[in-house]
Amino acid sequence: MSLKNTRDRWGGVSQAFHWLIVLMILGLAIVGLTMGELPRTPKYFWVYTAHKSMGISVLVLMLARLGWRLYAGAPVPVAGTPRWQAAVASATHWALYALALAMPLSGWLYDSASGLRPFRYFGLFDMPKLSGPNEWLAERARDAHELLFWVLVLLVAVHAGAAFYHHLFRRDETLARMLPARKVRPAPHPETDHVA
Template identity: 35%
Template sequence: MEEGAGDGYTSTTKALHWLVLALLIIQFILAWTMPDIRRDTPVTTLIGLHFSFGVLILFVAVIRLAWRLSHGEPEPDDGIPPWQVASARVVHWLLYLLLFALPILGWINACWRGMPVSFFGVFEMPKIVATRVPGWAWTGDIHGLLADYALLTLVGLHVAAALYHFVHGDRVLQRMLPRT
């Protein structure tokens, strides 16, 4: 599938890509500075912001996936080895998967803990799991592990690949930059 007449990504794809990076940086700063969440931890400002930004990331992920599925991606440039094209594709889809799995697991866990999930005070997200219902306690640990290990490892690989292409002098990184 092709995206636009040029060789690069559309400006919408680029804007969504860099917006998600900015939101994830904010989200990790919040996650690592907010208090540890235990049985009776109140929803402090930092925790509330972590929930709100997480929900925002989920909304942006929905828009981004819809855009990606309806617009496809540009053809790889000539000369990029097929194994690199294939591994980039796998990493990109795993990143999409995590952009959905992480906020959904966090949301389930917050509900399970009986914590309200507000979207910046504008509206409240529905309660999707009853408080302390058996079978959902694991969601908090898996949410944290996927964020701290799986997401950061995949983003590390993804950024290393972008830097490799930059040093190599091809257009892979350039295609995702504004105004190219």
């Protein structure tokens, strides 16, 4: 498998970004939804800092991933995919980019506007603030952080559902070409093959 994306499949770099970020967002979601219930011991602050630091790591990785995607492009749609489905899939992918960037940005803005002390990124250095203390902005940013999360959940459900539908019912290469190792059938060539 090549590192760069080819016409037929996602390369190693896009796959690594994809699955690493899926795992990180899953961890952030579990911790984010439960950390408010923790007893107010010193560990409480540690868990919040871990959530914030991991979230900033997703922001950095998503920016690198966006750069890579613009440089390395994407495979052509799997053979037999109707044009409208390819357009919906592409729009979904760009919306996922926007959400996975907006989530950490809204969290960072909430942290900044709350007027707390700067949080130390994994205890290493102080993160800069995006704004001064501002209660109104803090509330809006916190609401956005929560709302964006549920929009992300909805979109990921559609996105992952589509991947499993392709794999289990259409039995095509959509999921396989985002996974390492397995050989995939070559994508159709526009000049020699007919695509529905």
